[in-house]
Amino acid sequence: MKKFSILLSLILLISSFLVGCNSKESITSSDGTTTIDFAIHVANAKDQEPAFYKVIEKFQAENPDIKVNLIGKEQQEHVKSIKMMSQSDKLPDVFWMLPASAKELQEADMLMDLSGFIDDNPDIKDSLNDNMLNTYNKDGKQYGLPYQPLITGLFYNKALFDQYEVKIPETFEDLAEATKVFEQNGITTIAKGAKDEYSVWAFLTMLSRYGYFDKIDDILAGDESYNNADFIKYYQKIDELRKLGAFSKNVTTQTYFQAVEQFLGGQAAMLDSGMWDVQKIEQSAIGKDVGFWWGPTFADGTGDQKISSIVPAAPLLASKKAGEDKAKKEAILKLFKFYYGEEGTQIMVENQVPPMTNASVEINEAEHPVFKKLVDQMQLEGWESQPNQPDLVVPESIANAMYDSIYGVINGTYTPEQAVKVVEDKISTVK
Known part of the structure; x- marks a missing residue:
């Protein structure tokens, strides 16, 4: 009877473990931190994409319960890696990808639908030019958002x-x-x-x-x-x-x-x-x-x-699997809200990346005269991209x-x- 009791306890423990593994709820770390794996197209984001890196850095400072794990490889190696990972259905949570390959992943139904994010954030939707959204929208599904303009x-x-x-x-x-x-x-x-x-x-x-x-x-x-x-x-x-x-x-x-x-x-x-x-x-x-x-x-x-x-650069994408994980999805959408919001936009501008939104930005013309003139041209009335x-x-x-x-x-x-x-x-x- 004692052996049966021990065996039953083991079965229940294994079943509980398997249920946990198959759950849509994210298994977070012991301190409650949710980690987002973010694959980017440069080997060293801090040096090669400083504007992007500083946005991520500030986001993590303001959201200590979310860790963004940057995975950097040079573009050719990065694209090859993403394609290989897609074949085994192991895409990163968020990643940069070339437009043509992004479209293929969307057609294979491997990407998170970001339409709800756009609808739930009308301030971001209204601040983005139509081409920034339409380029990565297929049959009403927003499958990507521009990395930069x-x-x-x-x-x-x-x-x-x-x-x-x-x-x-x-x-x-x-x-x-x-x-x-x-x-x-x-x-x-x-x-x-x-x-x-x-x-x-x-x-x-x-x-x-x-x-x-x-x-x-x-x-x-x-x-x-x-x-x-x-x-x-x-x-x-x-x-x-x-x-x-x-x-x-x-x-x-x-x-x-x-x-x-x-x-x-x-x-x-x-x-x-x-x-x-x-x-x-x-x-x-x-x-x-x-x-x-x-x-x-x-x-x-x-x-x-x-x-x-003023056109969209290659998109940022989120995997469909990440979207099925409640904690990861919430963390990703919070990251996107920061990235495309006024604070993320201003950080980009301070590092000489033009705004992809119509949000008001401050530029130090004495330090960056050419950049200021470029942004002024972007805001010319009567011109459309x-x-x-x-x-x-x-x-x-x-x-x-x-x-x-x-x-x-x-x-x-x-x-x-x-x-x-x-x-x-x-x-x-x-x-």
């Missing part, structure tokens, strides 16, 4: 414009006139490096001013062609800039990074770049003279010409063909008619 355009050296008595352009005609003056004085108008074909950010925004987002879905569906009259006009404008001497003579052999140095050295009036170069520009000799511009409007363009480029970067809404092979077509005209190897055909031919192979 991605801001691209043209930096300009105002000192050079003043020196040669050229006004800061607004229209394409203004830009053409400025190019003539700079060419006569041995100054490159727009620093670019064709060796890095992806470096066409401002030129992609210009393509949006010729109706790209009104056409691209039909183009990919085969109901419209990339080889159309509006897009040919766009490439003709690039060709006109080339003929006027807007680009350096060694643009075909120059890298993007060499183009940056050309601009910083005062040899170019403008640089096609984005928010990631702000600190480098501010620390340079020309920093105090640099402004930021969304690029020219076009008289023969299609639709609204006041198009900026393109939904995304044109190259980020098509398959990679088509994006590469777009880069090739733009630099092909800049280099003089393609006519405008040949450039649109390059992209159309690639689209036909992907259908």
